[in-house]
Amino acid sequence: xxxxxxIGILGDLHSNLSALEAVLSLLDLEGVTDIYCVGDVVGYGxxxxxxxxxxxxxxxQAVAGNHDWALLGRIDSSYFNPYALKxxxxxxxxxxxxxxxxxxxxxxxxxxxxxxxxHGALPDPEAFxxxxxxPAARDSLADFxxxxxxxxxxxxPMNFIxxxxxxELEWHFLENWRLLEGERAVVNVGSVGQPRDENPLxxxxxxxxxxxxxxxxxxxxxxxxxxxxxxxxxxPSILGDRLQHGI
Ligand code: ZN
Numbered sequence: 327x328x329x330x331x332x333i334g335i336l337g338d339l340h341s342n343l344s345a346l347e348a349v350l351s352l353l354d355l356e357g358v359t360d361i362y363c364v365g366d367v368v369g370y371g372x373x374x375x376x377x378x379x380x381x382x383x384x385x386x387q388a389v390a391g392n393h394d395w396a397l398l399g400r401i402d403s404s405y406f407n408p409y410a411l412k413x414x415x416x417x418x419x420x421x422x423x424x425x426x427x428x429x430x431x432x433x434x435x436x437x438x439x440x441x442x443x444x445h446g447a448l449p450d451p452e453a454f455x456x457x458x459x460x461p462a463a464r465d466s467l468a469d470f471x472x473x474x475x476x477x478x479x480x481x482x483p484m485n486f487i488x489x490x491x492x493x494e495l496e497w498h499f500l501e502n503w504r505l506l507e508g509e510r511a512v513v514n515v516g517s518v519g520q521p522r523d524e525n526p527l528x529x530x531x532x533x534x535x536x537x538x539x540x541x542x543x544x545x546x547x548x549x550x551x552x553x554x555x556x557x558x559x560x561x562p563s564i565l566g567d568r569l570q571h572g573i
Pocket of ligand 1: 338
């Protein structure tokens with residue numbers, strides 16, 4: 327008999343080591359069996375190598391996000407805002423070859439019987455579309471088999487729930503919920519490294535595969551220390567300022 331799985335899901339880490347350490351401590355207290363990341367490991371923040379090395383050492387199973395792919399030159403980054411672009415160029419210079427190779431190895435989606443992991447939206451994960459509308463949620467739900475899919479990209483936690491026999495989806499911002507038999511969901515877990523839902527605390531999702539129960543936890547972390555490192559690295563100061571407001 328397989329043991330019950332309780333997984334932790336991290337989103338959009340963006341080279342913010344203090345926030346990553348804080349959410350990993352929270353997951354340790356929760357006693358999760360596995361940890362997944364919905365992508366955007368790097369970009370914006372001051373410690374790309376440390377963040378990559380920590381998720382590797384913790385055997386976090388990650389998919390690639392648009393910032394990871396932009397760094398590898400796999401997508402056009404000319405649509406990035408000037409701050410993101412500056413951080414991207416800086417990150418390219420900092421990242422070790424080994425850590426770059428790690429990013430190169432990341433898949434665009436992970437399909438498990440109990441859940442699916444991707445960055446933006448399905449069915450075309452390489453397009454990195456935003457999942458923030460009913461049509462996008464419906465298209466994504468139609469493209470994976472599992473009861474629940476976890477994504478990121480918008481940095482705003484939210485859920486779309488599909489009830490059996492109903493064509494309309496439910497959309498909500500609840501942080502604790504449980505799927506009933508026959509229900510399915512697509513869940514944005516928010517951003518660990520740069521939250522944009524006006525809550526500066528770092529979010530992390532915990533999901534029980536058996537009971538289909540999800541909780542979104544939030545934790546404080548040392549924002550002033552990240553801000554100092556952002557300034558010291560010569561990265562745009564707005565990337566640090568926004569952290570304390572969660573915008
Ligand atoms: Zn992101």
